[in-house]
Amino acid sequence: MMSLTHFDQRGEAHMVDVGDKAVTRRRAVAEGRIRMDAATLALIQQGGHKKGDVLAIARIAGIMAAKRTSDLVPLCHPLSLTRVAIDLDAREGESGVYCRATVETQGQTGVEMEALCAVQVSLLTIYDMCKALDRGMEMTDVRLVEKLGGRSGHWTREPAQASC
Numbered sequence: 786m787m788s789l790t791h792f793d794q795r796g797e798a799h800m801v802d803v804g805d806k807a808v809t810r811r812r813a814v815a816e817g818r819i820r821m822d823a824a825t826l827a828l829i830q831q832g833g834h835k836k837g838d839v840l841a842i843a844r845i846a847g848i849m850a851a852k853r854t855s856d857l858v859p860l861c862h863p864l865s866l867t868r869v870a871i872d873l874d875a876r877e878g879e880s881g882v883y884c885r886a887t888v889e890t891q892g893q894t895g896v897e898m899e900a901l902c903a904v905q906v907s908l909l910t911i912y913d914m915c916k917a918l919d920r921g922m923e924m925t926d927v928r929l930v931e932k933l934g935g936r937s938g939h940w941t942r943e944p945a946q947a948s949c
Contacts, residue, residue, distance in 0.1 A: 807893070808891055808892060808893055809891070809892075809893075809934045809935060810889070810890075810891055810933070810934050811889065811890050811891070811892055811894070811895050811896050811933065811934035811935060812887065812888070812889045812896065812931070812932070812933040812934060813887075813888050813895060813896045813897040813899065813900040813901075813929065813931065813932050813933070814885065814886065814887045814888075814900060814929070814930045814931040814932075815885070815886050815897070815900035815901045815903065815904045815927065815928065815929050815930060816883070816884065816885045816886075816904060816926070816927070816928060816930050817883075817884050817904040817905065817908055817924060817925065817926055817927035817928070818876075818879065818881050818882065818883045818884065818908070818924070818925055818926050819881050819882050819884075819908045819911050819912060819922055819923065819924045819925075820879065820880055820881035820922065820923045820925065821880060821881055821882075821915065821919050821921075821922040821923075822880065822918075822919045822921070823877070823880050824918070824919075825915050825918050825919040825922070826875060826877065826880055826881065826882070828915075828918065829875060829882070829911075829915070830875050830877075836914050839910075839911055839914045839915065840873045840875070840882070840911075842910060842914065843871075843873060843882075843884075843907045843908070843910040843911045843914075844871040844873060844907065846906050846907055846909075846910040847869070847871035847884070847886055847903040847904065847906055847907035847910075848869045848871060848903065849906070850902045850903050850905070850906030850907070851866060851869045851886065851888050851896075851899040851900065851902060851903040852866060852869070852899075853902075854898050854899045854902040857902060858898055858902070861898050861899075862894050864890050864892055864894070864896065864899065865890060865891075865892070866888060866889065866890050866896065866899065867889050867890050867891060868887065868888065868889040869886070869887070869888050869889075869899075869903060870886070870887040870888075871884065871885075871886050871903060871907055872884070872885040872886075872887075873907065882908075882911055884904050884907045884908055885904075885930075886900045886901075886903035886904045886907070887900065888900040888903060894935070895932060895934060895935055897929055897932055900929065901927065901928075901929060904927050905924075905927060908924045908927070909924070912924065928942070929942065930942050
């Protein structure tokens with residue numbers, strides 16, 4: 786049985802030592818969505834929100850979140866990221882916005898937390914900007930889709946689970 790890496794032999798929390806790990810290309814992709822009233826989505830699509838372009842601001846927020854993940858998640862290593870891409874897609878059929886974050890680095894530890902954090906903060910930013918219109922928005926399905934690099938290699942979510 787695998788053990789949790791963020792606990793030492795005494796059960797105390799610690800930051801994992803990655804000093805002896807090889808530097809490799811690392812990539813993680815995460816996704817999530819926020820559902821909302823059709824009128825709220827229409828306002829976002831039309832660019833009529835008085836606070837500005839909701840999706841552009843959410844994209845920047847996601848990039849910033851990926852860069853600051855180690856400030857938010859106590860045992861995450863600060864990383865030098867080489868790429869952060871936030872794709873936001875307004876989907877009328879789902880009455881919501883789909884978010885996909887891709888994060889990359891050359892390093893000794895993975896970027897899964899950075900990708901997940903980027904999705905969460907992008908969706909939270911949409912909620913924040915639109916909450917005066919629609920407090921019932923719901924953020925759902927935030928999950929890791931793909932992870933590449935390191936000792937564990939390449940992992941992808943089963944296609945049936947990753948469909949949007």
